[in-house]
Amino acid sequence: MSLEQFKNRNVGTQNYVMLDLGKEPANNWEKFKQVVRRSVKLELFTGLKVTFREMIKALFMGEMHTVKYPFEKLPIAPRYRAIHEMKRLLESGHYRCIGCGLCEKICIANCIRMDTRYDENQRKEVSEYTINFGRCIFCGYCAEVCPELAIVHGGRYEVSSEQRASFALFEDMLTPIDKLTEQKEYPGFGAVSPDADKKIKKTPLAY
């Protein structure tokens, strides 16, 4: 099956296959015959057979579906959009965010609040940065728009907490400095594509 089939959302143009349900019984005699046919063909017992087979499979052939959730977790997709993370530069350990404000501007839920100021070197510094996760819809626009790959989505999806402010501060989202070597790039929205090097062309100097 190709991906095209799933991408086609024009409902009604696909080739639906009608199941052959047989003829509707027209009168009582035909209805009666249908009941007899179904009972004698033992269709009901096929159902029993299927459930029993599934039970044997589950019990003895290791096909149990249950995931014991808090103890076992299913792997999530790399592009999954959960609680945001702020990344650091690998070389200096400084946070990547340059305070451009694009994420604040694009956020459709209007839930990013940030402020910047000049630090002692007259460089822009992020003085305040929070995301109100009560309003965030996890659309991923902020990660997509960020020019520095600074704000990305992480994989933390267990986000119940007693405080609205949990997870939401800049420091909470920032990679801890001692975990810098474990910092992983986010392959989702806005990330550099794996073949990015090949796609880059030299800009000609002469016109």
Next chain:
Amino acid sequence: MDGYIIGTIIKAILILAIISALAGFGTYLERKVLAFMQRRLGPMHVGPYGLLQILADGIKLFTKEDFIPSHANRLIFMIAPAITAATAFIALAAVPLLPEFTIFGVKVRPIVADLNIGILFVLGMMAAGLYGPLLAGLAQHNKWGLLGAARTAVQFLSYEVVTGLAILAPIMMVGSLSLIDFNNYQTGGIGSWLIWKQPLAFILFMIAGYAETNRTPFDLLEHEAEVVSGYATEYSGMRWGMFFIGEYTNMITIGFLASLVFLGGFNPWGFIPGGLAIILKVSFLFFLMLWIRAAWPHVRPDQLMWLCWKVLMPLAVINVTLTGLVMMV
């Protein structure tokens, strides 16, 4: 005579304790079997393999608020669950559960009352049990409860007829209404089981039994998708639990009845002693109920009535007539 009374009381208490414990265990088994058939694990966390789940559920049911809705008829609302549970246990009184055995030199017959109309008594008691859901539904001032009660009336009343007619043919062959006589009629090994002589009656009896115990495919009384919880909508805590103990006890009773009447009862089965044989048979019939619940969809009320009055009842009548003719010739 004193010994007889004391013995009967001891037997009654023992049966009450064991069967209600088994009924509780039945809920655990049901959840486990249904889970396995859907490739799930079922209860796992309370005790090893979730075995103590019944205990946890019991504690929960006992400590829950005993809630009576306003506008409900308080008295009837309160006694309705007791009717279901009590009749279910009373029905068991006339059922011989195991073969006779000797303990401390006393010969014990594991039946509380060997009535000469045993089977009639059991069926009558189970039929009386329908007052439980019926009154519960009517008393609770809730439209879903009322619908559940209406369904109780149509379902149980019609299936009572089929049960009676289906079991009439075996009764004619055995010539007695005592369940012990049924058992003694089938002493000659598997070949003498009544199921071979009365296969149709067996099938009819099982279908009617499922309808009477309110099991899938005939669980119309409290079908969540249609009537919320039917007659049990407003019930909570132990009153609700009593309906369930009643239902599971009825399942066990139907299992015993079917084994005694059609499947050779507690006669030794090859090398298997009689006591174990009947436990195996009842266990299988109980498992069959769970299995069918996992596999089959339930029917609509109109289909149920159609099946009962237009298919099963004529078949039962034909069966009785044929049995009579064969016995005359």
